[in-house]
Amino acid sequence: MKISIGNDHAGPDYKKAIVEMLKAKGHEVTNYGTDSADSVDYPDYGHAVAKDVSEAKADFGIVICGSGNGIAMTVNKYPKVRAGLCWTKEIAVLTRLHNNANIISIPARFTSIPQAVEMVEAFLNTEFEGGRHQNRVDKISC
Incomplete structure (x- = not known):
C-alpha cells in the first residue's frame, strides 16, 4: 500500500513510530x-497528504497535529478525501467501516504514541462495509 503522512511540530515522535x-x-x-x-x-503538510490521496498517488493518508482538528479541516477540503478525526481504536475502525475514510487524523496532544500506532493499524486493516453506508458516503461529497 502507498501511504502519505504529514505532521506538524506536535507529531514528529508519533510519525516516527507510525512510519x-x-x-x-x-x-x-x-x-x-x-x-x-x-x-x-x-496546513502545509496537510495539503501535501490530501493532494496525494485526492489524486490517487496514495491509497491512504495519515495526518497529525495537536488536536487533529485543524489538519483534518485542511485535508477535507480536497475532492475524494474523507478524513476522520480519531482518538480511539474503535473510532478508527468506525470511520473506515461506516464512512470509508481514506485519511486518519490523529490528535497528538490527546493520544499516546502506542494508541496512535494501534489506531493506524486498525484503520488500515478495516474494510468499508458499504451497503446502507454507501448512500451516506455518496452524500458527503458535493
Missing part, C-alpha cells in the same frame, strides 16, 4: 511531515 510500523509491514510511505518540535504550520 516504522508501516515500513515493517511492507508499506511504501511518503513523508511530508516535520521532524522537529519547532513551530510550523500544519
Whole structure:
C-alpha cells in the first residue's frame, strides 16, 4: 500500500513510530511531515497528504497535529478525501467501516504514541462495509 503522512511540530515522535510500523509491514510511505518540535504550520503538510490521496498517488493518508482538528479541516477540503478525526481504536475502525475514510487524523496532544500506532493499524486493516453506508458516503461529497 502507498501511504502519505504529514505532521506538524506536535507529531514528529508519533510519525516516527507510525512510519516504522508501516515500513515493517511492507508499506511504501511518503513523508511530508516535520521532524522537529519547532513551530510550523500544519496546513502545509496537510495539503501535501490530501493532494496525494485526492489524486490517487496514495491509497491512504495519515495526518497529525495537536488536536487533529485543524489538519483534518485542511485535508477535507480536497475532492475524494474523507478524513476522520480519531482518538480511539474503535473510532478508527468506525470511520473506515461506516464512512470509508481514506485519511486518519490523529490528535497528538490527546493520544499516546502506542494508541496512535494501534489506531493506524486498525484503520488500515478495516474494510468499508458499504451497503446502507454507501448512500451516506455518496452524500458527503458535493
